[in-house]
Amino acid sequence: MKALKIYFWALLAFLWAPLFVVLVKGSTLTAFEKLLHNSEVIQAFRSSLVLAAATAVISTVLGLATAFALPAFPPRLRRIFTGSLLLPLVLPEIAFGIAYLVWYQQLGLAPGWFTLLLSHFAFTFCFVVLVLKTSVAKIDHSLSDSARDLGAGSWGVFRHALLPQLMPGIVAGAMMAFSLSLDDFLITFFVKGIDQLTLPVKIYSMMHLRLGPEIYALSVVLFAISLISVIFTQLWYATSHRSRP
Amino acid sequence: MDRRRLLIIPYALWLLGLLAAPFTLILIASFAQKDDLGLLHYGLHFDSYAQLFDPLYFQIFLRTLLMATLHSVLTLLVAYPAAFFLSRLPRKEAAFYLTLLLVPFWTNYLIRLLAFMDVLRLQPFGIEWTFQFHGILAAMLYNYLPFAVLPLYSALEKVPSSVIEAAQDLGASRRKVLTKVLWPMTRRPVTATFLLVFIPALGEFLIPVLVGGGQNFYLGSFLQQQFLTFRNWPLGSAAISLLVLLAILMLLFSGKALAEEEEMAT
Numbered sequence A: 001m002k003a004l005k006i007y008f009w010a011l012l013a014f015l016w017a018p019l020f021v022v023l024v025k026g027s028t029l030t031a032f033e034k035l036l037h038n039s040e041v042i043q044a045f046r047s048s049l050v051l052a053a054a055t056a057v058i059s060t061v062l063g064l065a066t067a068f069a070l071p072a073f074p075p076r077l078r079r080i081f082t083g084s085l086l087l088p089l090v091l092p093e094i095a096f097g098i099a100y101l102v103w104y105q106q107l108g109l110a111p112g113w114f115t116l117l118l119s120h121f122a123f124t125f126c127f128v129v130l131v132l133k134t135s136v137a138k139i140d141h142s143l144s145d146s147a148r149d150l151g152a153g154s155w156g157v158f159r160h161a162l163l164p165q166l167m168p169g170i171v172a173g174a175m176m177a178f179s180l181s182l183d184d185f186l187i188t189f190f191v192k193g194i195d196q197l198t199l200p201v202k203i204y205s206m207m208h209l210r211l212g213p214e215i216y217a218l219s220v221v222l223f224a225i226s227l228i229s230v231i232f233t234q235l236w237y238a239t240s241h242r243s244r245p
Numbered sequence B: 001m002d003r004r005r006l007l008i009i010p011y012a013l014w015l016l017g018l019l020a021a022p023f024t025l026i027l028i029a030s031f032a033q034k035d036d037l038g039l040l041h042y043g044l045h046f047d048s049y050a051q052l053f054d055p056l057y058f059q060i061f062l063r064t065l066l067m068a069t070l071h072s073v074l075t076l077l078v079a080y081p082a083a084f085f086l087s088r089l090p091r092k093e094a095a096f097y098l099t100l101l102l103v104p105f106w107t108n109y110l111i112r113l114l115a116f117m118d119v120l121r122l123q124p125f126g127i128e129w130t131f132q133f134h135g136i137l138a139a140m141l142y143n144y145l146p147f148a149v150l151p152l153y154s155a156l157e158k159v160p161s162s163v164i165e166a167a168q169d170l171g172a173s174r175r176k177v178l179t180k181v182l183w184p185m186t187r188r189p190v191t192a193t194f195l196l197v198f199i200p201a202l203g204e205f206l207i208p209v210l211v212g213g214g215q216n217f218y219l220g221s222f223l224q225q226q227f228l229t230f231r232n233w234p235l236g237s238a239a240i241s242l243l244v245l246l247a248i249l250m251l252l253f254s255g256k257a258l259a260e261e262e263e264m265a266t
Helices: A003-025 A029-037 A041-073 A077-089 A092-108 A113-137 A141-149 A154-181 A186-191 A199-207 A212-243 B003-030 B046-054 B055-087 B091-105 B109-121 B133-156 B161-169 B174-202 B206-210 B218-227 B233-253 B255-265
Strands: none
Touching: A003 A212, A003 B055, A003 B091, A003 B109, A003 B133, A029 A041, A029 A212, A041 A077, A041 A113, A041 A154, A041 A199, A041 A212, A041 B003, A041 B046, A077 A113, A077 B003, A077 B174, A092 A113, A092 A186, A092 B003, A092 B218, A092 B233, A113 A154, A113 A186, A113 B003, A113 B133, A141 A154, A141 B055, A154 B255, A186 A199, A199 A212, A199 B109, A212 B109, B046 B055, B046 B233, B055 B133, B055 B174, B055 B218, B055 B233, B091 B133, B109 B133, B109 B206, B133 B174, B133 B206, B161 B174, B206 B218, B218 B233
16 A cells, blocks of 8 residues: 555656646746736637636536436436437547538538637537536425425526525536636637637647747646635535535 | 426537537538549548548558557556555545646646646656657656546445455455456446547547657647648548547447446446
């Protein structure tokens, strides 16, 4: 067991080394100064954030509807549905990027923000449904029954009896969709137009000119955002679980 | 009819418009022919499939297969002991170590890859890594390791320590424990995990381009070139069709293993 522990720490060193490089190179004042003055990177970052937020909202709302609908179907059909949702998780991403490129062109959809949003929705939707599927399965139906007995309409039941129970799943699903969209390079690369510069695409285009320190500073910012959101959700989970009787 | 069934409409639209139709179109395009003017003629032509076996292209696919296979074997070999270590820890401690494993992935994929290349440029172990095949394998390992550790951990966690102890008490060596106890009990999740890292690797684009320097072509670059540079849709579509077919056959082949995997994950 001791040997295994040393082995595991060696692996951690391997995985942490690049992050360490980023944090060291990016946490300097000059790096941040350069980042603030690089308006193209800031603009790309802003575009990515907006795209990711829109993707997360759409995927979560439609994913929630799907997760609710699934139990209403016989198990055999449900297995087929879930199986198809797993495909984007296991098939190579490049196949989707290209299939969408060809498909949109056939439909006469010009590459732009709309095709980007559609494509980002396409792959984040699967993750969100798979996360919310388990949340819906865990619903305590006695709560919605009593809400209905107390005179709540179907909206009221959803809002006050179901939604609070589903909240952890919804937050997890939305965060997943957000970060997957923010991180995506390959699908974006194929379906974007000339004017759509998301952050990963911008970084890719800068790479051939050797990266400046501002990219590392940006990475520090992204890392900090992840860190804060993870800590925030952990705390939120902990408190919401404690308050439950 | 249950009114809830109407809520399936978004999924149905997704299935038709963002899964079935695009890939059907790829399949149709793979049987099309491109004339000298670059126009597509639909029909049932097998030219593109035949063209894939041209040594010029075929060597790209062989190289990709070799890379994906070596990468998957390497990743599983590295991940298995790590997952075993986690599986023998109390839940809380395992969660702590798992978090440590995942934290490096909290920043942008592309930046992470560039930072990894910075590390490779320092020539660890006195070896040249960038623009080398083993550099590609190292980057693949770096990128896919957590995806292998997580499912293997959830599989190994289900092997009770008492079983291992019983085997040891009966005089089984460490190797015997591994081959006669752990391996039979985790064979299926291992197969599923293998596919989980193998199939995406077939279409990997950035790592061969960035770490490999792009001198040696892999499937990802080949596809990018066919669709974005040469606009040879039939040839590119034929390659995608075969790739997806191969992936789906492998998934069906190990379908049972995957279903189990999913059960474990939920």
